[in-house]
Amino acid sequence: MEPVRHVAEICVGRAVLFGSLAIILLMVAFSFDPVLAFKCGAITTLLMSAILTFKALQAHAVPPRRTEAWIYLDERWRPSCERSNRMFSTVLREVYALFARTTLIAACGFFASSLLLDLLGVQPFAFAAH
Secondary structure (H helix, E strand, O other), X not given: OHHHHHHHHHHHHHHHHHHHHHHHHHHHHOOOOHHHHHHHHHHHHHHHHHHHHHHHHOHHHXXXXXXXXXXXXXXXXXXXXXXXXXXXXXXXXXXXXXXXXXXXXXXXXXXXXXXXXXXOOOXXXXXXXX
């Protein structure tokens, strides 16, 4: 099942990478206020973690043929019976859960950074008008 896990990690990892890119761009947009930027990053990363957790919980309900991992998987590694379908779904669930945990840790880090900057009294940057 290692080839299945590898393909699933690539597929889910790519989706998380694009989501992270969007979150980083959103944080850069709020970079004039570091506290707000980290809060925004924390909330959106927490949302991504919730979506990944939902996908992990629903992995057994989705037929393997309807997943992105199925498309990229070599023909000989595709599940062909009920037992292999369950194993495929279990691997997908584990991969989704791994990425959900990782993004949850990142969200907690963003919240902690936001709180630390707020406690230190970091103010929004003021733009000087000349």
